[in-house]
Amino acid sequence: MSNTGKVEAAVPKTARQLGIMQGFPPPPEKRPTLENWDLPPFNRWTFQNVRSLIPTVDVFRGFGPASTLDEAPQDLAGVQFDRENGTSVTIDRFLNESYGDAFLVMHKNRIVFERYLNGMAPETLHLSQSVAKSVVGLLAGILASEGVVDIHAPLAGIVPELAQCGYAYATLDQVLDMRSGVRFTEDYNMPGSDMTRIDIASGWRPKIGGAPRPTIREVILSLPKIRPHGGVFEYRSIETDVVAWALERAAGKSLADLVSQYLWQPIGADRDAYFTVDEAGTALADGGFNATLRDYARLGLLMLNGGKAGGRQVVPAAWIDGIRTGNRDVFGPPYSDVLPNGAYRRFWWIRDADKGQICARGVFGQLIYADPESEFLAVKLSTWPDYIIPSLTRDTFRAIDVIRNALNEM
Template sequence: MKRFLAAAALLAVTTGCNASDAAADAITPDMLPKDLNVLFWNQDQRDLAFRTMEKVPKVVVNQIEAGDDVYPLPEGAPIDLGMDVDAYMAKQRNAGLIIVEDGKIRLEKYALGYGPAGRWTSFSVAKSFASTLVGAAVKDGYIKSLDDKVTAYIPGLKGSAYDDVSVRQLLTMTSGVKWNEDYTDPKSDVAMFNRQQPVAGEDITVSYMKTLPREAPAGSKWVYKTGETNLIGVLVSSATGKSLSQYLSEKVWKPFAMEQDAVWMLGATGHEISGCCISASLKDYARFGQFILNGGVAGGEKMLPDDWLAAATTRQADIGVPGRGYGYQWWTNDDGSFAAQGIFGQGIFIDPKRKLVIASNGNWPVATDPEGVGAEREAFYKAVQAAVDREKRR
């Protein structure tokens, strides 16, 4: 596999193929963090590691194989956003930003020494990939119904709070099982479950999640839980008998003709961390958006049930934010747009009405900041929508 990018040119904003991908091999494992607790890496460590997570000591990955063909993303006319995009990217600490409208690239820029040949980690953007694999498994008959109990596919959860939880409730994060996703608290569940000691014959995610107590009836309360997306990955692998990387390659990466191989980080017991940690190129993140925008069709074959995307990308749970909700591991907006989002500025925004995909990679100063850089990103999405609308009116 290709290895990409170096420590040089960390602050240069470039476009297209001018980015300094060729210096990638200058990043060596001794330059990277020695622990795996990404929430407590410093900014310089993140700048290096996010572009080459597979080189971080102790990290093991599976390859998501691409095929021989490449889904075309031809260049379109530059889009006039009426703003200084370079300044926006610098404030966001974007490594890459791409706008694809009606299948054509309207803007593509890179920074932080990153470029089009490189990969960048996804964090929770991977959640939307994982839920899409549930849809594929339903279409393929591996999962019979979203109303099945989770324990039918993950027997190790029997006797826990997950006895009452359906696959659908896992997808919508409405299990009612107690969880703390505070990224600043080293004692939160999202920090602690990464320190779970492996148990022989059991996935490490199951070992931790089965210890959690119930705080609300199943289906009655939404709480964001990365650990439950990790359970979704275990469920898909258990149902299909395949690794997530293999299944994603079979259902999306090869048939939709992604340009590059991607990688997916493994947990301590050798299973993909499905709530996180796919590393792919910026254009392939945009191509995944196109796959969803095109109705889940790849290689002329529909990979998802006919009604899947209509449910997955619309509000299934109230998150307490006006105009927004949560679908099947997608953040939804009442205007019909939706997004995959990951900490530190990763995102894929999809607007079917405008045939619009915006993919971004970055390294925000903090993991999550909904009132600061997060709000600025939402404003950028709206600015792009407005620019597309202005063009349509001409």
């Protein structure tokens, strides 16, 4: 029990304790399939082993040395905070109870705390889910600054095929903020939803009966416009795949090659990353990106340092500033239930629009959290037992707040 007298949550079992993929060979009931790989308990293993189930394409890190991440370890494991349910818990216990796989904190450009759990190691590549969207958002800013793409031009002018669907006259700027007028049902559990169709198209779900598997871009072309573009924010994963299509067409290179050239090599990534791909070789831009904990931190450092890495301006400073200044007037429930003073801009979430605290977030508990004013960065990789758990999101923010405050007082 905690010091409040309330019963503490049980610590979830690791993939090894659950017996998932243990043995030579593992028993059939312990082997993940396309029907269950991203659901509990199998996601405890698969999020660190995605390419064992789904085709992928590498994001090349280049031949140069990895950028140095300075370290100044601090004893934060025993720092306590009060969860939403009123119980008090240490950071170490919270990481275990919240299905953590890895956690890293940086303060003033130095790693002060780093933990690996559930069998994850520093070299392990972990699925980011919708953190991938934020990667694409940074890439869009780079290509726009180089004149490769015009974010204010109608999308059909970049990708003529889009003229036949609802995205024809939407602009990249509108889609980057998820403010198009296109219908897309972001329902992860509903059979036949647009999200389920994308899961099937991307190879994340089995085909239905004898029907052919569509491609990601065939799903895009089937989506109609149902309201004017430029309205309120509505979270729709497909918007990222639309932007990625436009970036690829304008640049004449694949998404994996573009991320490698403009982001992964310039930040000095330690390992190749990878995207999952569909049968046409199209990368799943909205959620298929995989990388190590420290390489996610290197991405986060771009946000802290105004888009700079290794003394080079990788992402335009004006683009980073724009990400931090979203429009709260178009941001409402259910999103404001977790981020009451939040907004959304260029595929990044804004936790506090007044302070410019930003984060990349993915279902099942993936997070890159950057607070430039405090020179503070946190990265958490997880395997929650459900897609979205608002209480865990809020508790993670509580943990981040207490850690940041403790560091600021040191």
